[in-house]
Amino acid sequence: MISAGIETLGIALIDVSEIDGVLKAIAGGRGQLPKILTVIHTKNDTIDKVREAEMEKGVALVERIIRRVSLS
Numbered sequence: 001m002i003s004a005g006i007e008t009l010g011i012a013l014i015d016v017s018e019i020d021g022v023l024k025a026i027a028g029g030r031g032q033l034p035k036i037l038t039v040i041h042t043k044n045d046t047i048d049k050v051r052e053a054e055m056e057k058g059v060a061l062v063e064r065i066i067r068r069v070s071l072s
Helices: 016-026 035-039 052-071
Strands: none
Touching: 016 035
16 A cells, blocks of 8 residues: 555554564665564464454554544
8 A cells, every 4th residue: 555655554563673674664675574574464464473462452552542533
C-alpha cells in the first residue's frame, strides 16, 4: 500500500530492538530485515507466532484509542 501511495495506519507490538530496522526498511534502506518483517504477511505468519499477553495489551490500547477518538 505504501508503494501505491495509499495512506495506512499500522499498529504492531514489536521488540524495541527492531524499531530502527523497521523504520529503515520502510524508508527503503537495505540490510538484514528485522524479525517482524520476516514473519508478518508471509507464509511464516501463523497463529503459533502470536504472543498472547502482548496481544491482550495491544487490543486494550487500541480500544482506548478508539474510544478517545470517537469521543472527540
